[in-house]
Amino acid sequence: MSAQAPSRTDLLLAIADDELVLGWRNSEWTGIAPFLEEDVAFSSIAQGEIGHARAFYELAATELGTTADALAFDRRPDEYRCAPLVELRFVPDWARTIARHYLYETADAIRIAGVKESEWDELAGLAAKVEREEVYHLMHAQMWADRLAASTDGRRHFDEAVTELWPYALGLLEGEERERLAETVGREPVDAVERGAHTDELVPLWDEMTMVRRSAPGAEW
Amino acid sequence: MAAPRTEEEFREHVQAGGLVETADWMPDDYRAKLTKFIEMHGNSELMGVLPEREWILRAPTLQRKLxxxxxxxxxxxxxxxxxxVVEDLGKPRERCLEDLVSGKTKFHNVFHYPTKTWGDVGVIAWLIDAAAIISQKALLKCSYAPYARIMKKICWEESFHILHGRDVVLAMVTGTDEQRGLVQEAIDRWWGPLMTFHGNQTPFDEDPMIEWRIKSQANEDARQRFLDGYVPQIWELGLTVPDPELGKDEETGVWQYSEPDWDELRHVVTGNGPRTAERLELRRISREETAWVRDVVLAEAA
Amino acid sequence: MIYEVFRQEREGQPLQHGGSLEAPNAAFAEAYAREFYGRRNESTTLWIIPRDAVAEVEEPYVADVFDRDYRRVDGYSIKVKLKEARERAGALAD
Structure with a gap:
C-alpha cells in the first residue's frame, strides 16, 4: 500500500480525520474549560471541526460508496490517516490545548488555501466554505496566543507547549507548506513527527468513540 | 409609584406582581433567599453538564455528537x-464555585446519578429537560426581573434539548430490541429521581419562595404538569413507567402515584448521591488545574 | 472585566440588553458575545460595552413639581373646543 501514490480520497481522508480527531479531543473540554465563557466558545470550535470532518467525509463517501458516519466510526484505528498532533490527549492542560489549537489552525489555514486550488471542483468548493468558518477558529487561537504572551507566566506556559508540539505541527503539512508554517509562527523547521504512525493515544480514543456504535453493529442511532 | 422602603411594602409590591431590579432596595431576607435559590440553579446547570459530558466522546453518529x-x-x-445574576446580587462566581465543590451549596438531585448507557442520554434530554423546562417556564414570572429575563433565553434553548432527546429515544425504540431495552431501562432508573425532581408537596402558601414570588408555581403543580405532558408520550411509544399506582383520575384530572422516596431525595441532595463525590472531585480538579489560566487571563487591567 | 451585551433580533428593531459576560478584553468579549448571542443566528447586531462605561441616570424622570400638563395628552382638551369650533362654523355657513 505504501508503494502506491496516495489517491485523492486518501488526501481528503487525512484532512477529515485530522478535523474529526481534533474535534473529538477539543470536545473533551466542553463542561470543564477554564471559565464559563471560554467553555462555550471552545465547544463551538470543537463542533466546527466535527462539522468540517463530516463535510469532508461526505465528499469522500460519494467516491467510496459509503457514508460519512461509516468513515468516521467504522474503520479500524490503523486505517485512520490523522496526524499524531491531533491524537494527543491534553485535558486538563490548557496551555498545550491552546498551543495545539494555535499551531493546528495556523497550519490548517495554509493547507486549506492550497486545497482551494484543487482541480477537484467539489473539494475546492468545500475548502472555500470551510475556510469561512476556520477564520473564526484562527482568530480565536490568535487571541489566546496574544493574551497568554502578554504576561510572563502565560508566555512561559504557552512557549513551552509550542516548543514541545512544534515537530508534531510540522507533521500536519507536506513539502513547502512546512516552510510556510515555520515562517508564519516564526520558528525554525525541525524533524517532523510524520503522519502514518499513530500515537498510543489513538486506540483508547477510538475505543471510546466507537463504543456505543459497536454495541449494535448496523443499527440506526 | 413610590419604591418600596420597608419589608412590608416590598412584600406587597412583589405579591401584587411588582418587579425588582438589581439596584433596587430589597429586604435582606429576600436577597438571601433569592441568591441561594438562583445559585442552586446555577450549580445545577453546571453539575448537570457532567453526566452527559461523559457521553460526548461516545456519541454513535456525527449528528448525535454535534x-x-x-x-x-x-x-x-x-x-x-x-x-x-448571582454575581450582580453580590456573590462572586469564584465563591459560588468554591462553595459548590466544598459541598457547602447544593445542586439538583438528578445530577447526582450515574449515566449508564446511551439510553440515559436520550431519557435525560427528553424527560429531565422536560421537567426542568416546567420549573423554568414558571420562573419567567419571578419577581426578580434580571433572573426572569434570562429565563427566556434558557427556556428557548431547552426546547431544542427536548427535541434532541425525543429524537434519540425514537431512533432507539424503533431500532433493535437491545436499543429499545436501553430506553426502557433508563426510564426505569430515572423515574424515581424524576418524581422527586420538583420537590416535596409543600403547600403553596407555606413555601417561602412563593411568599416573595421568587417562585410562583407550587412543587406539586409542576409535577402534575410534567406527568400530564409526558406520561402519555411515554406510553404512546409502548414504554412503561415503573409505578403500578400511576394513573390519572379522570374525574379530578389529578395524577395519582406511589409516594416518592423523599428520604432518598434528602440523602442525595445533601451530598450522598451515587456520583456526588466523584463529580465534585472532577470539578475541583479541573478548577485547580486551570486556575493559572484565570489568574493570567482574567486579571484586571492586565 | 464585565461587558454588557446589546442585541438586535431582527433588522429594524431596537437594540435591547441581552446580558453580560466576563472577558479579559474587547477581543475576547466580541468572540464571547458572538457565541452567547449569535450561535443560533439569533441576533443581527451585537454591541458590547464595558460595564464601567455605562452610567445609570439616578432619577430617570423630571420631577413634576409644577404643573407640566403642556407636555402631556391630558393637557389638551381638544374635544370640547373642537365641538365648539364646529358649531360656530356651522352657524356661519347658515
Whole structure:
C-alpha cells in the first residue's frame, strides 16, 4: 500500500480525520474549560471541526460508496490517516490545548488555501466554505496566543507547549507548506513527527468513540 | 409609584406582581433567599453538564455528537447566565464555585446519578429537560426581573434539548430490541429521581419562595404538569413507567402515584448521591488545574 | 472585566440588553458575545460595552413639581373646543 501514490480520497481522508480527531479531543473540554465563557466558545470550535470532518467525509463517501458516519466510526484505528498532533490527549492542560489549537489552525489555514486550488471542483468548493468558518477558529487561537504572551507566566506556559508540539505541527503539512508554517509562527523547521504512525493515544480514543456504535453493529442511532 | 422602603411594602409590591431590579432596595431576607435559590440553579446547570459530558466522546453518529455537544454547551451557557445574576446580587462566581465543590451549596438531585448507557442520554434530554423546562417556564414570572429575563433565553434553548432527546429515544425504540431495552431501562432508573425532581408537596402558601414570588408555581403543580405532558408520550411509544399506582383520575384530572422516596431525595441532595463525590472531585480538579489560566487571563487591567 | 451585551433580533428593531459576560478584553468579549448571542443566528447586531462605561441616570424622570400638563395628552382638551369650533362654523355657513 505504501508503494502506491496516495489517491485523492486518501488526501481528503487525512484532512477529515485530522478535523474529526481534533474535534473529538477539543470536545473533551466542553463542561470543564477554564471559565464559563471560554467553555462555550471552545465547544463551538470543537463542533466546527466535527462539522468540517463530516463535510469532508461526505465528499469522500460519494467516491467510496459509503457514508460519512461509516468513515468516521467504522474503520479500524490503523486505517485512520490523522496526524499524531491531533491524537494527543491534553485535558486538563490548557496551555498545550491552546498551543495545539494555535499551531493546528495556523497550519490548517495554509493547507486549506492550497486545497482551494484543487482541480477537484467539489473539494475546492468545500475548502472555500470551510475556510469561512476556520477564520473564526484562527482568530480565536490568535487571541489566546496574544493574551497568554502578554504576561510572563502565560508566555512561559504557552512557549513551552509550542516548543514541545512544534515537530508534531510540522507533521500536519507536506513539502513547502512546512516552510510556510515555520515562517508564519516564526520558528525554525525541525524533524517532523510524520503522519502514518499513530500515537498510543489513538486506540483508547477510538475505543471510546466507537463504543456505543459497536454495541449494535448496523443499527440506526 | 413610590419604591418600596420597608419589608412590608416590598412584600406587597412583589405579591401584587411588582418587579425588582438589581439596584433596587430589597429586604435582606429576600436577597438571601433569592441568591441561594438562583445559585442552586446555577450549580445545577453546571453539575448537570457532567453526566452527559461523559457521553460526548461516545456519541454513535456525527449528528448525535454535534447535538449532544451543543446541548452540553447550552447548559454551560445557562450556568454562565445564572451565575452572572448571582454575581450582580453580590456573590462572586469564584465563591459560588468554591462553595459548590466544598459541598457547602447544593445542586439538583438528578445530577447526582450515574449515566449508564446511551439510553440515559436520550431519557435525560427528553424527560429531565422536560421537567426542568416546567420549573423554568414558571420562573419567567419571578419577581426578580434580571433572573426572569434570562429565563427566556434558557427556556428557548431547552426546547431544542427536548427535541434532541425525543429524537434519540425514537431512533432507539424503533431500532433493535437491545436499543429499545436501553430506553426502557433508563426510564426505569430515572423515574424515581424524576418524581422527586420538583420537590416535596409543600403547600403553596407555606413555601417561602412563593411568599416573595421568587417562585410562583407550587412543587406539586409542576409535577402534575410534567406527568400530564409526558406520561402519555411515554406510553404512546409502548414504554412503561415503573409505578403500578400511576394513573390519572379522570374525574379530578389529578395524577395519582406511589409516594416518592423523599428520604432518598434528602440523602442525595445533601451530598450522598451515587456520583456526588466523584463529580465534585472532577470539578475541583479541573478548577485547580486551570486556575493559572484565570489568574493570567482574567486579571484586571492586565 | 464585565461587558454588557446589546442585541438586535431582527433588522429594524431596537437594540435591547441581552446580558453580560466576563472577558479579559474587547477581543475576547466580541468572540464571547458572538457565541452567547449569535450561535443560533439569533441576533443581527451585537454591541458590547464595558460595564464601567455605562452610567445609570439616578432619577430617570423630571420631577413634576409644577404643573407640566403642556407636555402631556391630558393637557389638551381638544374635544370640547373642537365641538365648539364646529358649531360656530356651522352657524356661519347658515
Amino acid at each position: 447535538a449532544l455537544t451543543a446541548k452540553v454547551q447550552d447548559e454551560v451557557g445557562h450556568a454562565q447566565l445564572i451565575y452572572r
